[in-house]
Amino acid sequence: MAVPDELPVPDVVAGLRAANARLRGLLAERDAEIAALRERDRLLELRLAELERRLGMDSTNSGTPTSKEGIAAGAERRARQKSERERRKDRKPGGQPGHEGKGLARDPAPDAREEAPPPTECRSCGGPLDGMPVAGRKWAQSWDLEVIRKVTEWLLPGLECGCCRAVTFAAAPTGLQAGTVAYGPGLNAAAVLLTAYGNVPPERTAQVIGMLGGFPVSSGWVDKASSRLSGRLERAGLDAAMTAALAAEPVLAADETPVSVIAPGTVAGPAGEGEQDGGAPAGSPHVLVIRTPGGELTWMTAIASRRKDAIGAGIPAAFTGVLMTDGYSGYQHLLDRIGGIQQCCQHITRRARAVESLGPGTLQSWAGDIITILRDAHRAVEQARARGDTVLDQQVLDGLRERYDTATEVGRIHNRLRDWHDGNHPGYALACWLQDHKEQVLLFTRDFRAGWTTNVVERGAKAAKRHQAVSGCWHALATLARWCRIRSYLDSARAHGLTAMQAIRDALDGNPWLPPLPALS
Numbered sequence: 114m115a116v117p118d119e120l121p122v123p124d125v126v127a128g129l130r131a132a133n134a135r136l137r138g139l140l141a142e143r144d145a146e147i148a149a150l151r152e153r154d155r156l157l158e159l160r161l162a163e164l165e166r167r168l169g170m171d172s173t174n175s176g177t178p179t180s181k182e183g184i185a186a187g188a189e190r191r192a193r194q195k196s197e198r199e200r201r202k203d204r205k206p207g208g209q210p211g212h213e214g215k216g217l218a219r220d221p222a223p224d225a226r227e228e229a230p231p232p233t234e235c236r237s238c239g240g241p242l243d244g245m246p247v248a249g250r251k252w253a254q255s256w257d258l259e260v261i262r263k264v265t266e267w268l269l270p271g272l273e274c275g276c277c278r279a280v281t282f283a284a285a286p287t288g289l290q291a292g293t294v295a296y297g298p299g300l301n302a303a304a305v306l307l308t309a310y311g312n313v314p315p316e317r318t319a320q321v322i323g324m325l326g327g328f329p330v331s332s333g334w335v336d337k338a339s340s341r342l343s344g345r346l347e348r349a350g351l352d353a354a355m356t357a358a359l360a361a362e363p364v365l366a367a368d369e370t371p372v373s374v375i376a377p378g379t380v381a382g383p384a385g386e387g388e389q390d391g392g393a394p395a396g397s398p399h400v401l402v403i404r405t406p407g408g409e410l411t412w413m414t415a416i417a418s419r420r421k422d423a424i425g426a427g428i429p430a431a432f433t434g435v436l437m438t439d440g441y442s443g444y445q446h447l448l449d450r451i452g453g454i455q456q457c458c459q460h461i462t463r464r465a466r467a468v469e470s471l472g473p474g475t476l477q478s479w480a481g482d483i484i485t486i487l488r489d490a491h492r493a494v495e496q497a498r499a500r501g502d503t504v505l506d507q508q509v510l511d512g513l514r515e516r517y518d519t520a521t522e523v524g525r526i527h528n529r530l531r532d533w534h535d536g537n538h539p540g541y542a543l544a545c546w547l548q549d550h551k552e553q554v555l556l557f558t559r560d561f562r563a564g565w566t567t568n569v570v571e572r573g574a575k576a577a578k579r580h581q582a583v584s585g586c587w588h589a590l591a592t593l594a595r596w597c598r599i600r601s602y603l604d605s606a607r608a609h610g611l612t613a614m615q616a617i618r619d620a621l622d623g624n625p626w627l628p629p630l631p632a633l634s
Contacts, residue, residue: 159534162471166539169470219254260325265297287622296330302617304330304338309599310613312583343595345620346602354627355412355601359403360431361631362410364562366570367403367428367438369419370577373586374398374593398590400577400597401427404570406437410628411573411604413597415590421446435556435563437570440546455556455563458487461547468524468540476527477540482520483547486513490558491565498561505558513558514551521547576600602626 208214232242269291271282282291289295300322307318315332323329359365401414401424416423421443428436428447437455438444444454465480490513497505524544531538537545547554557563580596587593606616606626616626 155532156534159532163534166467166471217254217256219252220256223254262326262328263297263299296334298618298621299614300326300330301338301341301621302614304335305342305599305617306603306613308335308339309596310603312580314584339595339599342617342620343598345623346598346625349620349623349625349627351598351602351625351627354630355410355605356429357431358410358628358631359405359412360429362405362432363434364406364564365403365428365432365434365436366406366564366567367401367424367436367444368567368570368574369399369401369416369424369441370574371397371399371419372577372581372593374588374590375586376589398593399423400574400593402570402573402577403428404573406564406569408569408573409605409608411601411608413573413577413601415594415597417590419443435560437564437567439567439571440550453556453560453563454553455560455565456550456553457565457567458491458554458557459566459568461554462487464539464543468543471540477524479520479523479527480540480543482516483524486516486520487554487565489513490555494558494561494565503561510558514555517547517551517555521551573604576604 231247234241267285267289269283269285271280273280285291288298288301303322304318307313307321308315311318313321315335318335319330319332322335397418399416399419401416403412403414404410414427416427419441424443425447428451430450433450433452435453435455436444436447436451437457439457439460448454462484465483469477469480469484471477493505493509493513497503521544524540525548528538528540528544531541533539536542557565577597581587587596602620602625603613603616605628607613609626611619611626619625
């Protein structure tokens, strides 16, 4: 049998090369999958860190109101604040010796005096006291309120003219008409006070008045009581008087809070500049609150949106002083016509606390340094005021500003390239914001008229939040504007020594309280 010169040899090398190529492809796919999984794991870790940060947010490190904190969160916050507060071991809780307190004081001219029956037996031995002489007197006084139904009928005499024999009748008091029965100013004032200040819906207000007075009133009448008062205030010029008084102030504080309006009457357009700072959408209705630093004047305005033009329209056009705000960029365009903006240091403190808790370790301690610097600056200003100074010592001011610059630069450098699940790291965003708004943050160290927080206006904004929490919403911007006018009037009148009932009765009688006119320069 013939043997071939060359036997066929399998192409082993080609097979190995093909297998190697397939393996390399599989490894490349596996490497890409591993890289994708690692990136996904990194993003999940960042999202987890953000969720943990949000779960740890409360009223001390964010804008979360204490009313929305859980019971456990509130208890933890109070415990933490108690541990941070330095207290002497011998100091007892409560008011300290020398504290005046706010209890009732004895009225030297009571409306009535009553004689209590004398004791019948001795408190010591139990012996009888019948027929014994009076050995002294003590007193006890009670302050009470009586709800008494009072019906007053006015007789309107008519006089006949000697010339034309026409009979002219006397005019009925304000709010009454001849031949009709109407509720008086006291009942109208109670209805307005319950709805505008007590945050009671009209239906329940009608029920409360019915239970107290013993006669029914309708929810429609309750609503009309507020409408009448608002109309009287508008015709009396309250809006113009408040605007003029606020414009003459050297410093004002402003804040805005979102509200629910069933029929706002406007259509929200595309978001504009300065409307992406978080919170409610810029196109939703808000209440703009303006207050003086001492709370003497309060003015609330219903605005259809949070856009800068709506906010600008709510600030008095003639105001040229310093405006204290909470960091919302919608106020920045006002710098063209006002003297300056003071950023709220309490808001900055909350943001800094949130960043400081992110870590890792003590890497974000610069945020704690910012809190310390702001507190030191506030303490230095208060001490200077106590000495009667109008400016800070230049060396002290330079030292504070240098510490501020150092801390913000550390925060910017350490967080510039730090990963975050959405945009820049919060530490980098805060540090850059603090650098960009340095002069607005530290304005109170150069102008003692400005306060370092906007707490006074936040307390004013709570009125709208509380009313919405109880009553749910407003039906239209018109009813919201009506509520704002009445609440502003009551808050300002109360700050000037008037009771709410008296202020409402005066307004219904056509003589409302108005802010004092600014002095002419």
